[in-house]
Amino acid sequence: MLHLTSLLLIILINVEAADMVSISVVGHTGPMIEGTWYELRCDVQKVAPDQLLTVRWYKGQTLLTDTSFNDSIKTPVDKSATYWIFANTTDDGAEYRCEAVLRQRQAGPQPPTTEMSEPLLVTVYCNCPVVLQPPAVVVEYGTSVSANCSTSKPHFGMAWEVPQGAVDLREDVQLITWNLSRLEDWDIKPLCYINIKNQTKPDKRHLPVIVYKTPDNVSISIVGHTGPVTEGTQYELQCDVQNVAPVHRLTVKWYKGQTLLTDTFFNDPTKTPVNQSATLQISPSRADDAADYWCEAELRLGPAAPQPPPTMKSDPLHITVHYGPEISDCPEYVWLKEGENLEGYCSVTGNPLPEPRWLKAGKPTDPTSPLRRTENRHNYTMYINEDTRQHLMVFVMYGPEISCRKHITVLENDKVEPNCTAEGFPPPEVTWFKEEQRVYFPKRMQRADAGKYVLVAVNNSTSNHTLEIEVQYSPSGIMGLNDQSVTQGSNVDLNCTSSAWPRPDYEWIYHPEPNVRIVSEDGVSKLSIASASGNNTGTYTCIASNTLGKTNLTVRVDVQGAEALCPLIVNPFNVVLEYRQSVVVECNTSVSPSDLHWEFLNHRVNNGTLLVNSSQFKNWDETPRCTGKFIGLDTCTKHVDITLYKTPDNVYNSIVNHTGPVIEGRQYELQCDVQNVAPVHRLTVKWYKGQTLLKDTFFNDSIKTPVNQSATLQISPSRADDAADYWCEAELRLEPAAPQPPPTMKSNPLNITVHYAPQIVSRMNSVLVPIFSDVSLNCSAEGNPEPTVMWSFKNQTIITGRRQSTLTISRATSANAGIYTCTATSLSWSQTREVKVEEDYRFLLISVFIIVFIIIFLIILVAYKKKRTRKYDITRNNNCMAMKPLKNN
Structure with a gap:
């Protein structure tokens, strides 16, 4: 018979302190403006339950107000509270703080859990000409300190008024520095004042100074007690902080292990070092055995102080908790399976740990001895002392013992009978279940019937056996x-x-x-x-x-948006093939195909090699196609682009509708006839004069079979073209895959004769002929056919010649003077040129002049010689000698 013990459900309210508390100015940074409202916000992170939360607001050590919350949320949440202040000069250097206080229910620890924010140092800008930098200082006692006082306005002097390091009044500067190498005043209040021009009173400003000293020692102890503590007894822990200042900046933090328990704050306004103590009430439980309690002194000196804040820890206080002895988990009735023992029943706790004994019918017994089914309904006792003992009635059960296979495999629609048995005391009742639904055997199995079947055998205990029936069937769709x-x-x-x-x-x-x-x-x-x-x-x-x-x-x-894969590789894929020639093309793939074949000229070739014989082409536009079928891919086809070409049977050049010589300046049309060429759109006819390329002619005819094609060239021959060779060349432009150089065929040269008008090339316009002299007049002309040249004088032909005629005049006289005409004629052309012949008397005049000159010269010469033959008489006069001509005899 099973007896159920009642369960007592105790619901405990979990109180969680806030993770962090911080204070800030909403929407503002930097100094505040005097006469302006500002909103302060206190943020409390992850606190629960928030209906027990109160936020307290402080200015310095003065409590301003508090804010409570009434929400019913029990899980940790972030909460915020706000407080408005009206900035004035009295707030300059003030410190605002907020404190989260979590009020505890009666079952919770005492006192309430608190968490204080770091102080918010307020600087109020009052449009004052006195500027302090820094606006506030935090300095350790006995160390150096300095601050600047400056102004931008004209003044009659500025000074620092301070007991230590005073700076005398100076007028020649805009900035003075208060500098102290060792600060030893706990309540120093430096004052900077400036005598501003046009003001009756000086402007003054105090520099907020926080002087601090870290503790000499921090220690923790139990008040009035040493040694182990007893579970459930109230004890008081004390944290002693020696020689610390200022006290109102001190926070004592209590820890158990690494868990922060609470904070203790102080409101003592004393600024000099003092000894300070904080206490914490604890009621140890067995869970606190071997726990370490310790405390930490922290100086909250504001943002201007060293970061992190100065701290000092105590040594840990290790506690031992005595509790018990107790017997637990010990039922009145114990139902054991055969072979099991009492070990593990009835737990014993206590510190120091007790040694229990087991009694069977008042006699000692070993609880680890296995029990047999013959030992049903025996009384056992766990004994510690007369006040601590527990009686048990032990029932030894056996069975149900189930004999059954674990797995049966059947085909769908087969009938199944598991044939399982169950034995035990008391005799068990046997039931089959599948997914908590009762089932009955024998049963014809369907696929939905596969799964785990549980055979439940029940007497004073319950045994079960899982039989997995596997119903096999072939895959459905x-x-x-x-x-x-x-x-x-x-x-x-x-x-x-x-x-x-x-x-x-x-x-x-x-x-x-x-x-x-x-x-x-x-x-x-x-x-x-x-x-x-x-x-x-x-x-x-x-x-x-x-x-x-x-x-x-x-x-x-x-x-x-993507082209499907076709893994065929055709080589070559672009073929230029001359008519009546053959080429081999290959079709391969790196993918194993199920079918690969060529289709060409309505024939199928079931391999990757194809012989393309152009002689088999029914027309000139055949395209071999390779088709492949691949696993998982679409059937795809790639073709071979074949350009079938035929070089011309003949290329010849002629003048359209004309034979024989051509006439200079007239328009003629040359025609190049290309016979039986293909494809025409690849044909280019090139025109040459001698070795000079004149023009290319291209064709757009889409016909691919051989055709006759003509190209024309307009020419207007000049005499320079006489005897020139014109010829044309047919070239097939068959892409890079074609033979190189491209196939060509030239026409025979067309030699042309150009007939052009005669042109007299002599440059003679007039001739001066000395009288009685001989003179020759030459006239030559060029032209095709060769011109006839003749001289005429006074409308009478004198002499005629081919291309050139020379007229000779012997011993010319005035009768020979006049206009001589040279005429060049060829076919229907003629050209004339006149030459004027004039008598030239200049030689006769020169001859007469020379004769007269010679006669005059001879006369002068004879007279000169006669004068040189006179006689002279030489006489001396005053030592000078004179020569006189003698008289002629």
Whole structure:
């Protein structure tokens, strides 16, 4: 018989202190402006329950107000409270703080849990000409300190008024520095004042100074007690902080292990070092055994102080908690299975730990001895002392003992009888369950009947046995697999699953690509395509199979915006083939195809090599096509671009509608006839004069079979073209795959004769002929045909010649003077030129002048010689000699 013990549910309210408390000015940084309202905000993070929360506001050590919360939220939340202040000069250097106080219910620890924010130092800008930098200082006692006082206004002097390091009045500066190498005044109040011009009173400003000293020692102890503590007894811990200042900046933090328990703050205004103590009430439990309590002194000196704030820890106070002895988890009735023992029943706790004894019918017994079914209904006692003992009635049960297989495998629609038995004391009642629903055997099994069946055998205890019946059946249709159309770059998942037992194996038939991965898990085979491309377009077949059969389903994936993969490689893919020639083309692939063949001239060639014989072409536009069928890919085809060409049978050049010589300046049309050439759109006719390329003629005719084609060239010959050779050349431009250089055929040269008008080339316009002299007049002309040249004088022909005629005049007289005409004629052309012949008397005049000159010269010469032959008489006069001519005899 089972006896149920009642359960007592005790609901405890969990009180959590705030993680952090901070104070700030809403929407403002820097100094405040005098006469302006500002909103202070206190943020309390992760506090619960918030209905027990009170926020207290302080200015210095003065409590201003408090804010309470009435929300019913019990989980930790962030809370905020606000407080408005009106800034004035009395607030300059003031420190505002907020404190989160979590009031405890009666069951909670005492006193209330508190958490204080760091102080908010307020600087009020009053449009005062006195500027302090820094606006406030925090300095350790006995160390150096300095601050600047400055102004931008004209003044009659500025000074620092301070007991230590005073600065005398100075007028020649705008900034003075208070500097002290060792500060030893605990309540120093430096004052900077400036005598501003045009003001009756000086402007003054105090520098807030916080002087601090860290503790000499921090220690923790139990008030009035030493040694172990007793569970449930109230004790008082005391933290002693020696020689610390200022006290109102001191916070004592209490810890158990690394857990902060509470903070203790002080309001003592004393600024000099003192000894200070804080206490904490504790009521140790057994969970506190071997716990370390310690305290930490921290000086909260504001943001201008060293960071982190100065702290000092005590040594840990290690406590030992005595409790018990107690017996627990000891039921009045114990039902044990045969072979089990009493070990583990009835827990014993206590410090020091007691040693229990077991009695059976008043006699000692070993609780670890296994019990037999013959020992039913015996009384046992766990004994510690006369006041602490526990009686138990022990029942030894055996069974139910179930004899049954663990696994049966059947085919769908087969009938099953498990044939399981159960033995035990008392005799068990046997029931079959599946998913907590009662079932009956024998049973014809369907696939939905597969699973775990539980045979429950009940007497004074309950035994059960799980029988797994496996119903095997072949795979049904594929589920969860559908066609998909996706954009390029998308990720694609194809899920394939089939109902079958044994679980089917999955096989995918598809075109493999590096971005395709298959993962089978929990009866589902997933084919994933990462960043789909055109190579993934195709079919995907999933096959599900087990030992009883198989099924499959094929779906299609289309990747929009991407060209599907065709893994055929045709070489060469661009063929330039001369008519009546052959070429071999290959079709290969790196992917194993199920079918690869050529289609050409309505024939199928079932291998990758194709002989293309142009003689078999029925027309000149045949395209061999290679077709391949691949696993998972669409059937694809690639063709060979064949350019079939034929060089001309003949190329010749002629003048359209003209034979014989041409006339200079007239327009003629040359025609180049190219016979039986293909393809015409690849034909270029090049025109040459001698070795000079004149023009290219291209053709756009789309006919690919051989045709006759003509090209024309307009010429206007000049005499320089006489005897020139004109010729044309047919060239087939057949792309880089064609023979190099390209196939060409030249015409025979067309030699032309140019007839042009005669032109007299002599430059003679007039001739002066000395009288009685001989003179020759030459006239020559050029032209084709060769011109006839003749001289005429006074309308009478004198002499005629071919291309040149020379007229000679002997011993010219005035009768020979006049206009002589040279005439050049050829065919219907003629040209004339006149030459004027005049008598030249200049030689006769020169001859007469020379004769007269010679006669005059001879006369002068004879007279000179006669004068040189006179006689002279030489006489001396005054030592000078004179010579006189003698008289003629």
